[in-house]
Amino acid sequence: MIEYEASGKTVEEATALALEELGIRSDNASVEILEAPNQGILSILGSKSARVKVKMQYEPVEYLANYLEKLMEKMNVQANVEIKEDNDKIEAEIFGDDVGALIGRRGKSLSDLQYLINVIMRRQFSKLNKMVVLDIENYRSRREKTLTQLAKSVAKKVTLEGEEQALEPMTPQERRIIHLALHDHPGIKTYSDGEEPYRKVVVAPS
Numbered sequence: 517m518i519e520y521e522a523s524g525k526t527v528e529e530a531t532a533l534a535l536e537e538l539g540i541r542s543d544n545a546s547v548e549i550l551e552a553p554n555q556g557i558l559s560i561l562g563s564k565s566a567r568v569k570v571k572m573q574y575e576p577v578e579y580l581a582n583y584l585e586k587l588m589e590k591m592n593v594q595a596n597v598e599i600k601e602d603n604d605k606i607e608a609e610i611f612g613d614d615v616g617a618l619i620g621r622r623g624k625s626l627s628d629l630q631y632l633i634n635v636i637m638r639r640q641f642s643k644l645n646k647m648v649v650l651d652i653e654n655y656r657s658r659r660e661k662t663l664t665q666l667a668k669s670v671a672k673k674v675t676l677e678g679e680e681q682a683l684e685p686m687t688p689q690e691r692r693i694i695h696l697a698l699h700d701h702p703g704i705k706t707y708s709d710g711e712e713p714y715r716k717v718v719v720a721p722s
Contacts, residue, residue, distance in 0.1 A: 519571040526553055527566045534570035539643030544579065546571045576641050577601050580608060580648065583636065593618070601646070608633075610652045619655050626652055627687050660693050667697035670719045671704045680720030682709065691717050 520537045524530035531547050538545070551567040574582065577599050584597045588610070595612030610618065619626045630650040637648055651657075663686075670681050683694065694717045695706050705722040708715055 518575065519569055521550065521567065521569045523565045523567045525565060527568060530566045530568045531570060534568060538570060538572055539641055540572055541640055544573050544640055546573055576637065576644055576646075577606060579640060580606065580633070580637065583633070584608060584610065588612075591618075605646050606648045608648060608650050609654075610650070612653075615652050619652050623655060623659060623687065623690070626650065626655060627689070659690070663690055663693045664697045667694045667719070668701075671698050671701050674719050674721060675703055678721055680718055683717045683719070685710070685714045685716045688715075691715070694719075 518538060520534045522530045522534035522537065524533055527547075527549055531542075534547075535542060535545060548569040548571070549566070550569055551564065553566040554564040581597055581599050588595045588597070593612060593614055595610050595615050598609045598611070600607050617625070618629060620628075630648065633650060634648050637644055649656075666683070670683065674681050686694070691708055695708075698704050698706050698719065703722055704719060706717055706719050709718050710716055
């Protein structure tokens with residue numbers, strides 16, 4: 517368990533300093549008062565600061581797992597949550613028989629939920645420098661495969677006909693998949709056009 521000791525004129529001040537150092541909120545902490553403040557004689561002589569030990573109750577991965585499990589319960593969704601962490605991101609995967617609604621049309625609900633979770637995690641852990649990547653029933657990998665195949669098919673058509681083709685509006689993550697899939701494709705260039713949420717990828721002869 518991660519913990520930090522801090523001192524201050526009052527218990528509240530010492531606690532606030534410790535919370536700031538740990539980068540967490542008070543609802544994710546337990547506070548132990550090691551020394552109570554004492555003003556001493558005439559509020560000067562023999563005065564003693566407050567000293568506290570603040571412990572983090574849930575580390576990011578554990579907090580995220582608990583949050584997602586409670587969220588599924590509130591939504592009456594029967595699902596399992598699996599989380600793994602590496603050097604630059606935290607990956608959360610949700611599996612279940614009735615989780616399709618969490619994905620939404622073209623992954624819109626999934627993207628919105630991922631954004632919300634990242635906001636919540638940043639609020640709870642101000643020093644967290646990892647992005648949370650959320651997936652449901654391997655949707656992202658399946659969608660990436662579909663988009664890659666689509667990109668190659670459209671590139672072939674553009675090469676044969678010599679005219680650019682605009683794809684359907686996509687999220688920034690999906691547009692990136694198209695750009696990467698055709699990055700080294702001979703005779704083809706890609707660019708994004710339009711404003712969110714209708715921004716789309718255009719595949720054109722180079």
